[in-house]
Amino acid sequence: MRAAARPDLTALRDRVDRLARQRGQDPADVLSVERLSHLSGVDPELIPRVLAGEAPEVPLTRRVHRRFLRLRETRRDKHGREWSLAAVADDFGAPGASLGPLNAGTGLPGLGHAAGIQRFFGVFAGFLLADNKSAVERALAGAPGDLDRLSFLTGITPEAIRLTLDGRPARLPLRQQVRERFEHLRRTRPREDGRPYSLTAIARSFDASGQSLTRLAQGEGLPSLAAAAGIQRFYGVEGGFLLADDTEALAAALAGIEHELGSAAHEAENPMLAVLRAHDVRSIVTRAGLLSPAGWKSLADHLDDLLAREGRLDVRPTGDPGPAGRGPVRGPEGGAP
Incomplete structure (x- = not known):
């Protein structure tokens, strides 16, 4: 299968x-x-x-x-x-x-x-x-899983997962990333006899020729959007498998694990999730603390735009202003973002 x-x-x-x-x-x-x-x-x-x-x-x-x-x-x-x-x-x-x-x-x-x-x-x-x-x-x-499972789910090598958890994700050009994820799919989801599916077999599943995937397999170009959708459907992975950068792919897998645990008590037992969050929070707070008043205002404006794009409200109290005359940015439930 x-x-x-x-x-x-x-x-x-x-x-x-x-x-x-x-x-x-x-x-x-x-x-x-x-x-x-x-x-x-x-x-x-x-x-x-x-x-x-x-x-x-x-x-x-x-x-x-x-x-x-x-x-x-x-x-x-x-x-x-x-x-x-x-x-x-x-x-x-x-x-x-x-x-x-x-x-x-x-x-x-x-x-x-x-x-x-x-x-x-x-x-x-x-x-x-x-x-x-x-x-x-x-x-x-x-889907729940350990480090090997995360690698299988995301197409990221264990070493790249460690770098991502450490706040140093690899920044690959989109063409290289898509090719490496495609190779990962062929290597980790083989036929029943253990051999990779041929380019012809994959392409035939969405009514294309094997030659249409040759440039992708050789790292010389990107597939069309329709071909990318067909590849991901063929291998039964989610629609963003080829596109997600390492941080996004890993965060999605970890979010699924967190959801599976089902309670805040279990969350503390997941060291990968704790490390990821610790790096995110520490990095953001440390760098934000170096900003000038004008920088704080620019950051707040940027967060306004990000929250709006994601359909979230930027809730600020009407009391004392924060840095540069702005109230502290809060999440959709009034807590920290």
Whole structure:
């Protein structure tokens, strides 16, 4: 078999329901259609049918178009306005006109553009690509595992995982990263006889020729968005496997582990998660402490933009101002970001 069986969404939903009750949360809020839609990008009206296994799969071009429109609709700037195509594209060095076909639903973006869009809006690397079932699975839960399991799930070598946990993730060019992840899939998900699937077998699964993957296998180019979706579907991995940088891929796997543990008490027993968070917090606080008053204001403005892109409110108290006359930035629940 080329991939493990996909989790049953009903079982996942029941487990999350149970964990929510154990932690004193209302399952109706945790599993609300609006929340699952916001996390997955699946249209709200489709969520019940996806959970029931009754929703038809949407063609890739239409799916990516609708996910992009939902990003612009639900993750607005700090003034409540939709981000312009020019603002989104400028973030990754492209002209706004290059996103015109995607916005109109007449064409797919390149793989590099898709990566830039998802990075701009702060969503997981497969947000535009993942089929509905995969997207809802990811919104519900992740997969537990140890270091070897994390390597298998993410395509990152154990050494690169250690560097990422230490706050020093490798910064690979997208072309090299995609090729290495593709090689990882072929090496770790072989045929029943132990040999890698041929490029022809992989490409045939999405009605393409093996030659269309030759440049990817040789490290000479990126696959099209449709080919990337087909490769990930062939191997049964989530839609962002080829695109996620090391930090994002590892964070997603660790978040799934944290969710599986089901309680704050178990969280302390996970050293990898503790190390990751310790490095994140220490690094941010140390560097922020060196900022000038003008730097604090710039940082606060930048956080406003990031929170807006991710559909979160920036809540500040009305009392004493923070550095540079700004109140301290708080998370969506009023706590630290």
